[in-house]
Amino acid sequence: MKYRISHHTRYAFDEHVSFGMNRACLLPREMPGQTCLATRLTTRPEASTSGQLQDYYGNRIDYFSFERGYRHLEIHSESEILLQKKSLPAFESSPAWETAQLTGHVGSDLSTEDLLRFEMTLASPRVESACSVMHDYIQQSFSPARPILEALHDLLSRFDNDFEFDPTATNVHTPVSDVFSQKKGVCQDFAHTLLALLRCLHLPARYVSGYIRSYPPPGQERLRGADASHAWVSVHCGDLGWIDIDPTNNCFASDEHITIAWGRDYTDIIPVQGVIIGPSAHTLSVSVDVDPEE
């Protein structure tokens, strides 16, 4: 499946900004099953300086500075992505979930990938260690020796039943424990909550930011700019490798989830950060288009 993605971020300020600097994590990374045919990041005004690097996890990070100032700033990320359809084995024949667990000492003679997996079983800045109530919650799905995909599938559907999408219920700083107790939030909250649940069973799980293909209501045209950036979870399932699951949409990722970046949680891969010299009041608007090309 091929996608053409366009992601606009716009900052509008009340007064002149004399100087600005940004760090962006907006361009999809290369990874197994995902090929970047073309990527382009442009800004208006044109940046005075810019630079790129691969971060600790291999994500692409872009830097800009704007030394001539602006009133409005636009950051436009465009990409053409080829996704291979992921096929999953029958859930009941997948390995027991315990085979994916990483507990205690992971031994010696480890690879970089081993270390990375181990890291993803630990608490992180936004995913604190789960409480006993959360432990009970996930154990209902992860009964002993249950095939891992079946357990995940069950967890996702329970999660979908129990949690309600509600952008007014949380903000960027709402901790996982609050999201879990009120059972409301947005995709970031759900991803963080799921991470806490999986990590308390010592299952390696990472936070993924990206896009999801959307479908217009039947009989209608897809609205331009109506898509959004999205977040979900990737969990390491032993021999099956990393499997992406989307708690917001109660599904396993197949060929409709385009990955931008992954990390321990949101703080590792914040889409746009920045500082300015100028007024404090500003508005931020984002529009995203995910165009499938058959």
Next chain:
Amino acid sequence: MKTGTPPRSPLDQLADYRGPAGSFDEFRTADGSIRPGWTRFLNALEQTREHDLRDNAQLASRLLRENGTNITGSEQEDGDYRPWELDLLPVLFEADEWGAVQAGVEQRARLVEALTRDLYGSQTLLKNGIIPPDVVFRSPHFERAFATVPEKFAPLMLYGCELARDSNGAWQVLADRSSSPGGLAYAVQNRVVISNALSRVLHRCRIKRLAPFSVQLQEALKQAVGRRKNGPSIVILSEGPSNQFYFEDIFLARYLGYPLIEAGDLTVRRNRLCLKTLEGLIKVDLVLRRTADARLDPLEVSSTNQQGIAGLLQVIRNCRTVLANGPAFGLADTPVFMPFLPAACQYLLGEELQLHSIDSWWCGAEEQRKFVCSHLDELVIKPAFVHSGGEEIYPAQMSSAEKESLLARIEADPAAFVAQRHVTRSTSPCWVNNQVRPGHIALRSFCVRNEQGFHAMDGGLVRVQTADGPMQLSVDAGEFSKDVWVCSDTPVEPVSLLPKMQQTPSLRRTNLELLSRSADNLFWLGRYLERQDAICRQIRKVTERLLYESADQPVPDVQPLLMSLADQQVFDKELLGVEGEFSRGDIEKTWPECIFDSQGVDSYRGLHQKIYELAWQVRDRMSADFWRAINIEHHRELFVGSTPERGLGELLDDVNQRIGTCCSLTGQVMDGLVHGPARLFLLVGRYLERARQLGFLLKHYLAHDNEAEVLSLVTLLESCNSLMTYRSRYRGNFAPLPVFDLLVTDAANPRALVFQFVQLEELFQQLPQPPRTAQTAPYMHIIRQLRHRTESILPRADHAVAWPSYRGRTAKVLAELEPAVKETTDLLTKIFFAHVGVTRPIDSSLRGRSL
């Protein structure tokens, strides 16, 4: 002494000194003989006239006080002030004994460097099971953003560690300090003071110098930058006066000869790190940082509260600036690494670890946890991922219920705890209150890295606690400090920090660039010195009148002074206990207390505090004499008004002393600062404030009913320091018009209002031209207008003006004065001091809203 017998001499007391049982003693060996280094010391002490340590101790503490050596920097909170204490008796080490410590510290520095590089790089220590991965991945100090910073531009330049000697005399490391090790300046300062107080003893003992270490540091910094056409631009980055060790930053900046700056003075432009100065932006090649990791780059370090320099890490990644120490260092400063260092040393360096850490166990490892839980009483429990010096738990002092809950805490999250064995630190003789007593010591040692490798300092900082028991690991813990003397087998060569004479530089007539922030602080120092002078003179006048007039005599002439002081919130009217008009009887009793106890920026004590803080901010520009004067005054200030007797006499005495200091400070500043922007801004502040103060006083005189009374006029002239001038012109003939002419319109009187405006205009001419303005600068416009208005109070040709019309026109000018001063200040701030402005964060991207 009540016993009547004079205290015995230090030498006699040292001869009797014995360390307590159960600890290693630095003075005597186990069989009771005095160690060779100390024998040398005792001989030297006996041969010199310095054997009576009492006088020398007084000299030492005076020197420390005058240098402002303290812990809490600007002493923001009351009672938080802690002067630095130094014991004159050093700790002595023989050359060979010290050599082993030195080699161990240098190896330890190499190990910490290699270990940190490995963990931020290929992580072979984790892959091969030398260090468990949780130790690194769980650490809040493992900042992933630092992994992409190139090593060469982020070196470990300075390393320090905290050492103690156990009861067997073996050295153990209590803490590693590789982020920005503290204590170096205190060590050097101690030596400077000791060199004054015990110069002959020091010389006779042949003690190795500390200066070579500083020279090595300077050289190392230069090497790290590489060749630069105009010499490297090196700065020391400080957290500012709010940091409790700000003294160190200032001392190092002066001692090493680099500008001391704060994050707000730096900005990243065109991929280069730049210093904001009045002349514009200047590129920086190397930053020696004294700040925490979390205060480096708000764009990259997730935990920051938006402090630091946005873009700093990118500049380092682009190899345009060196940051020393590099941001990665600090990871290994947490105690959790200690149990793994011997194996890591073997693995990374192929060497046996020479200096072992204090016995440590990490509860995250099953075996180690079991040991900890079964030996609780012998151990100290600490958080694993906090830099050494955080919370310490002593199970031996706990009830069994408390122990149970501690065990539960450990079981809940074992990886979060380490346990260490308590070390009974070695003892050394101390000279306390004229008595020689043993004290337990901890030694902080320092290492500098140049191209050849690490070099440990021949000396260090010793902190002392007289009782055995836990002592915090921070530089400010312990009761007092000591100098460390390393004996030399050979004569000691003199070393100087002054650079060798090179090519004669081309002549300059201006100083190097003035930081925008310094200009700001100098401006306010000028204003506050003047404000203090004026307000103190007014307080003095009121006090004198109350003191010298007999009690039944009214003193209506002080009324305008009181109104002016009240208007400026110099005192708290409630403390005075009066509402509306003040009468003699009302204030007689409450006046001294009211002045001593009033709070607020412009109160009697508040003004001193403000000046002291500003002086700290510009300390690197001030002469040593200025600094000495302000420290003496500050020391006095701590006891101001605390005497039981707080009458008018005491107040008058205090104010007189303060005015004296104020004059001396002003003199020092004027004499010490060469002509240039620094002096300009100070003077602008001074004249602006003098105009403002005159305005307050004159306004309240005109508002007062007794304006024509001779006594009032005399008081006014005296408060404005113009009584002598008036007398020499008009003899005893007092009338409002000539008095006001002298104070407002007489351009020949340096105390007259118009004179201040003329001065300001002249100063404004010399200021750097603000960018993008061809015509008159706006601040110039304001002051020029004020001058015109003031001059026209007195029609030029006609000196015979009637008082009422003079009075009316003056009142109008005075009404405009305060707003004009404020506007001028705002303009100067905007144009010169803020310069490039303050950065603030913007929203991160919106949260996803997909369904």
